[in-house]
Amino acid sequence: MCELKGLFFERVTxxxxxxxxxxxxxxSYRKGEIIFEAGSAIxxxxxxxxxxxxxxxxxxxxxxQIISFARPFDFVSLLNVFxxxxxxxxxxxxxDSVTCNIPFSQVRNLVLENGKFALNLLEKMSQVSDxxxxxxxxxxxxxxxxxxxxxxxxxxxxxxxxxEFELPIxxxxxxxxxxxxxxxxxxxxxxxxxxGILKIYGKTIEIVNTEMLKQISNLG
Amino acid sequence: MCELKGLFFERVTxxxxxxxxxxxxxxSYRKGEIIFEAGSAIxxxxxxxxxxxxxxxxxxxxxxQIISFARPFDFVSLLNVFxxxxxxxxxxxxxDSVTCNIPFSQVRNLVLENGKFALNLLEKMSQVSDxxxxxxxxxxxxxxxxxxxxxxxxxxxxxxxxxEFELPIxxxxxxxxxxxxxxxxxxxxxxxxxxGILKIYGKTIEIVNTEMLKQISNLG
DNA sequence: CGCGGCTTTGATGTTCATCAAGTAAAGTGG
DNA sequence: CCACTTTACTTGATGAACATCAAAGCCGCG
Numbered sequence: 463m464c465e466l467k468g469l470f471f472e473r474v475t476x477x478x479x480x481x482x483x484x485x486x487x488x489x490s491y492r493k494g495e496i497i498f499e500a501g502s503a504i505x506x507x508x509x510x511x512x513x514x515x516x517x518x519x520x521x522x523x524x525x526x527q528i529i530s531f532a533r534p535f536d537f538v539s540l541l542n543v544f545x546x547x548x549x550x551x552x553x554x555x556x557x558d559s560v561t562c563n564i565p566f567s568q569v570r571n572l573v574l575e576n577g578k579f580a581l582n583l584l585e586k587m588s589q590v591s592d593x594x595x596x597x598x599x600x601x602x603x604x605x606x607x608x609x610x611x612x613x614x615x616x617x618x619x620x621x622x623x624x625x626e627f628e629l630p631i632x633x634x635x636x637x638x639x640x641x642x643x644x645x646x647x648x649x650x651x652x653x654x655x656x657x658g659i660l661k662i663y664g665k666t667i668e669i670v671n672t673e674m675l676k677q678i679s680n681l682g
Numbered sequence: 683m684c685e686l687k688g689l690f691f692e693r694v695t696x697x698x699x700x701x702x703x704x705x706x707x708x709x710s711y712r713k714g715e716i717i718f719e720a721g722s723a724i725x726x727x728x729x730x731x732x733x734x735x736x737x738x739x740x741x742x743x744x745x746x747q748i749i750s751f752a753r754p755f756d757f758v759s760l761l762n763v764f765x766x767x768x769x770x771x772x773x774x775x776x777x778d779s780v781t782c783n784i785p786f787s788q789v790r791n792l793v794l795e796n797g798k799f800a801l802n803l804l805e806k807m808s809q810v811s812d813x814x815x816x817x818x819x820x821x822x823x824x825x826x827x828x829x830x831x832x833x834x835x836x837x838x839x840x841x842x843x844x845x846e847f848e849l850p851i852x853x854x855x856x857x858x859x860x861x862x863x864x865x866x867x868x869x870x871x872x873x874x875x876x877x878g879i880l881k882i883y884g885k886t887i888e889i890v891n892t893e894m895l896k897q898i899s900n901l902g
Numbered sequence: 903c904g905c906g907g908c909t910t911t912g913a914t915g916t917t918c919a920t921c922a923a924g925t926a927a928a929g930t931g932g
Numbered sequence: 933c934c935a936c937t938t939t940a941c942t943t944g945a946t947g948a949a950c951a952t953c954a955a956a957g958c959c960g961c962g
Contacts, residue, residue: 521823522900529819544801545809550816573804574797581764581793584804589765591811596770598818599749602861603741606950633909641822643951648910664909664959680742826918853941863919868942884927884941 474578482572486564491555493630497538499552506563508539513559514621514630518638519551528639530594531556533621540590556630601640608682609640610650611675614660618669626668694798702792706784711775713850717758719772726783728759733779734841734850738858739771748859750814751776753841760810776850821860828902829860830870831895834880838889846888 488511491497497508500519510532517529517538529551532538538553538561573580601609613636618625629636633651637644654660659675661668669675708731711717717728720739730752737749737758749771752758758773758781793800821829833856838845849856853871857864874880879895881888889895 519819523823525823527819527823529815540808541815542808542812544804544807545812550812570801573801577794577797577800580797580800580804581790584764584793584800584807587764587804587807587811588760588762591807591815592762592765592770594815595749595761595811595818598815598822599739599747602818602822603743603745603747632907634907644909645911645952646950652910852939864940865920865942866918872942 474576474582478576478579482564482568485568486562489561489563491559491561493555493557493559495555497553497555497559497561498549500549503548504539504543504546505566506539507537507543507566507569508561508563509537510534511560511562513555514557515553515559516556516631516635516639517551517553526635526638527641528635530597531621537586537590540587541594556635604679605682606642606646607650607653607678608680609642610636610647610654611679611682613640614654614667614669615672615675615679617667618672625672626666629665629667694796694802698796698799702784702788705788706782709781709783711779711781713775713778715775717773717775717779717781718769720769723768724759724763724766725786726759727757727763727786727789728781728783729757730754731780731782733775734777735773735779736776736851736855736859737771737773746858747861748855750817751841757806757810760807761814776855824899825902826862826866827870827873827898828900829862830856830867830874831899831902833860834874834887834889835892835895835899837887838892845892846886849885849887 487506489497491513497515512534515532515538517532518526519529521527532553537543539549542550543566569583573583601612604612617627617629621627631639633647634644637647640647651660651662654675655662657674659669659671659678661670707726709717711733717735732754735752735758737752738746739749741747752773757763759769762770763786789803793803821832824832837847837849841847851859853867854864857867860867871880871882874895875882877894879889879891879898881890
């Protein structure tokens with residue numbers, strides 16, 4: 463069975479995707495493995511079948527910046543796939559992950575031939591781009607405590623749909639995503655713990671007072 | 683004559699766009715006029731024919747955040763056009779501008795019918811999204827001085843292609859774009875002036891020492 | 903087991919926002 | 933066209949938010 467259908471909403475039928483399915487290759491990655499690196503050639507159109515990945519890039523000062531995370535059925539080779547020949551960012555698995563890779567030429571051809579597929583691709587692309595941009599603006603307008611609260615709620619509500627979960631990333635990576643230092647991320651987590659908002663067992667986080675956390679996220 | 687051709691690179695011929703051209707409407711806006719506001723319905727596909735506009739949105743605390751600027755032949759109704767029915771941001775002319783509006787249904791139909799058009803649209807969309815996201819990350823990693831330097835170079839090199847130009851936006855708007863306060867933007871501009879990097883005549887900026895400004899932008 | 907990277911806490915200094923107050927510029931109504 | 937109002941601009945002083953530095957404990961991994 464081909465899971466591609468799940469990617470493309472209602473309007474594209476399974477038959478219309480059969481040719482793509484025949485050319486797709488699945489690849490497995492362990493947590494921590496790099497799926498591709500910035501600067502490498504864009505040969506395949508890649509989407510995430512299972513797991514969790516981070517999109518990131520290196521700054522001038524050799525520090526990493528995390529752009530966003532991608533869930534199953536998100537595209538990871540998304541942002542500059544159609545406008546560039548090399549990736550402008552890197553992707554790493556932060557949980558064991560499986561990607562589905564389709565030769566880019568196949569996708570190009572299907573866009574040329576199948577209008578419904580093209581329209582769905584446009585919808586999906588504009589959706590994801592919009593999400594990343596708005597997310598970035600949201601984080602930027604907050605202070606340290608608000609940013610940390612936002613991130614915790616992001617994982618609890620958007621990724622895991624649970625109030626207790628194991629953080630798939632290090633404190634340092636949280637810092638790289640919200641644009642603060644690891645020390646201050648840790649300090650903030652400790653404060654939330656002391657205030658009874660969280661319970662922390664190493665990488666495992668339990669949100670005790672969701673309402674308070676939402677308030678901190680919204681106001682700060 | 684139809685200027686749409688300029689939007690879509692080589693592969694789409696003029697004939698293939700004739701139908702769109704017949705349905706397009708041009709609208710003129712004075713500096714300061716709002717082209718559309720966040721929350722309003724997406725009826726048209728809009729691109730900028732001439733002038734300069736800012737894309738922005740309101741935060742929770744009622745402050746404005748400038749997302750990006752769009753030049754002629756950039757799409758202004760871009761980010762969430764295909765994924766949503768209302769705009770998630772507003773657009774205002776910051777110079778006298780002319781937009782070209784095409785009923786969205788027409789664009790949809792052309793995507794469905796014309797693969798080359800669809801592919802070009804995907805290229806353009808991914809290009810613009812990528813630009814905005816990378817721009818945002820670049821700014822975020824810099825400090826005050828670096829951000830102001832970056833913005834000045836952005837206008838000098840990317841928008842006006844001159845070392846002397848009239849800023850189309852207020853100090854407050856610069857602050858809203860780079861995520862700092864107006865006071866600190868002004869202070870930084872004054873510092874650059876005292877250091878002999880700039881000459882400032884009200885809204886007119888002349889970059890005297892481009893190399894120094896680039897260094898500040900890159901390092902800080 | 904021992905090295906290196908991640909985590910945690912505290913102390914210190916830098917960067918930046920806020921407040922205040924004054925000047926210049928730009929729009930408004932008589 | 934001028935007084936008037938408002939908005940933008942500018943500078944300084946103060947305090948808050950955050951980065952940096954330092955030191956110690958922890959954990960995983962070869």
